[in-house]
Amino acid sequence: MxxxxxxxxxxxxxxxxxxxxxxxxxxxxxxxxxxxxAAGVSHPQHHTQASTPARPAAASPLEALLPGPTAQLTTGALGREVTATGTYDAAHQLLVPNRTVNGKQGYYVLTPLRTAAGPAVSVVRGWAEGNPGTPPPAPTGQVTVTGRLQADETADTSGAVAGGLPDGQLGMISPATLVNLLPYPTYDGWVAADTVPAGLTAVPTTQPDGGNGLTARAxxxxxxxxxxxxxxxxxxxxxxxxxxxxxxxxxxxxxxxxxxxxxxxxx
CATH class of the missing domain: 1.20.58 (Methane Monooxygenase Hydroxylase; Chain G, domain 1)
Known part of the structure; x- marks a missing residue:
């Protein structure tokens, strides 16, 4: 049949x-x-040794957590202390308005850091109160930045602006919004620098409203x-x-x- x-x-x-x-x-x-x-799922493993209390993780090279620009930031890496070495691209520095720190309104200063591998990492060098103005200049030459990995911002993130901003300003920090503004690829997420220049305030490690920015993607x-x-x-x-x-x-x-x-x- x-x-x-x-x-x-x-x-x-x-x-x-x-x-x-x-x-x-x-x-x-x-x-x-x-x-x-994206969800930070790990497969359980059997251990014969007794567990010990977790200790704060030391700063890791950025490439250890994000091997390349196509790698996605996981929940396990969110907030981790990382180091990145490269050269600041001051010509493409961006100001991110409508950001609140310690209950005050202001803006982030984002400067891409070109790494030796080619891609750039978005480094928020600090926060300043008030409307976007003239931030301190970025250091020249090769620098090593230490900071905390943050999740990409989304349209429902508090303070995020979808568009209609002047040149030199950015509504949301994410590779999707930077792709048309930078002539090179960027790593997923961004880094909030621990050490900031005079006139700026270090951005605390925070989670955007509605989650850590990874749940929707997962x-x-x-x-x-x-x-x-x-x-x-x-x-x-x-x-x-x-x-x-x-x-x-x-x-x-x-x-x-x-x-x-x-x-x-x-x-």
């Missing part, structure tokens, strides 16, 4: 269906790995994961459904029965 599966038409359809399922499953698995990275990746697995299941279901229909039609023809309907897919 299923001998038609060996015909060239069905062999080709079967190969294409299997290929589509494999691709969908691979993409779903890849999205699942991105969800785990669940977006989870949604894509389910979507790709659903596509894989749909392809398999349609192949089985069409094969079953053709088998039933072949059986009816063998019994001399004429179907009262015509399936355009099988014609």
């Amino acid at each position: 299923y001998r038609f599966l060996l015909t060239p038409r069905w062999l080709g359809s079967t190969v294409l269906s299997i290929a589509a399922i494999v691709v969908c499953v691979w993409l779903g698995t890849w999205q699942l790995s991105r969800f785990e990275a 669940f977006q990746n989870l949604g894509y994961t389910l979507q790709w697995f659903a596509f894989a299941g749909f392809v398999g279901f349609m192949w089985f459904r069409l094969a079953r229909r053709e088998a039933e039609a072949a059986q009816d023809r063998a019994l001399g029965l004429t179907p009262s309907w015509t399936d355009p897919v099988l014609d």
Whole structure:
């Protein structure tokens, strides 16, 4: 009854269906790995030694937590002390208005730090009260910055401005908003510098309203994961459904029965 599966038409359809399922499953698995990275999911391991109280993590090189500009900041890395070495790009310095520190309104001073690897890290050198003005100049030459990793800002982050700002100002700190302003890629997230110049205040480690800025991204990746697995299941279901229909039609023809309907897919 299923001998038609060996015909060239069905062999080709079967190969294409299997290929589509494999691709969908691979993409779903890849999205699942991105969800785990964004959510900071770690797989449990068995230890034979007794656990000891956690100690504050020492400053780590930025590249150890973010190997490249495509790496995503995880919840485990959020707020971690990092060091980054490079050269400040003062020509592309940006002011981020409508930011509150210690209950006062002001603005961040963001200066991209070009690393030796090529990408830049967004360094907030400090906060100043009032409307955007003229901040202290960025140091020249190679510098090493120590600061805390912060999550990308989002549209619902308190103080974030979607647009309509003058040149030299930025509404939200994220690679998506910087891509058209900088001629080079940037790392995910940003660094709040610990040591700031005179006239600026160090930005405290804070979490944007509504979460740490990673939850929405993590669940977006989870949604894509389910979507790709659903596509894989749909392809398999349609192949089985069409094969079953053709088998039933072949059986009816063998019994001399004429179907009262015509399936355009099988014609």
